[in-house]
Amino acid sequence: MQHVNRHLSAISVGVWSMKVAFASSDYHHVDQHFGATPRLVIYGVKEDQVTLLKVVDFNVRYGHQEDKLTCRIDALEDCVTLYCVAIGDTVFRQLLQVGVRAVRVPADTPIAQLLQQIQQCWYDGEPPVTRRQRDPKRFERLIAEQEWREEDDVL
DSSP, rough: OOOOEEEEOOSSOOSSEEEEEEEOOOSSEEOBBGGSEEEEEEEEEEETEEEEEHHHHHHOOOOOOHHHHHHHHHHTTTOEEEESBBHHHHHHHHHHTOEEEEEETTEEHHHHHHHHHHHHHHHHHHHHHHHHOOOOHHHHHHHHHHHHOOOOOOO
């Protein structure tokens, strides 16, 4: 059975600093579980520009079929981030293996708000998650901040 119902490319896909995808039923809000989303809306993001690149509509089938997820994962080609309401742990790990980071957000989060936050990262520097991942001393600081005291054996 064919899983992709429609694949619309809005413009010719050029060079973008990043491509991000949103699991959405209405084109405006993140409101879907990745495995059940009827649509992925994909934007190209640069420091000073955001453009709708493509929309991929899927035939919605419920249940756990591997091929249903494969076409959704394939649609994320070149994306660095996927925003969704929920995602299974196994699929989350599969996305990481292909270089896509899934981010869970509350239902009905406006896509425009998320795009603004992404662009704000250029003005503020790196996003906090990236800083944390790149900081090699983060574990040493975590241990130093915790209070661990061993008590003398009292017998």
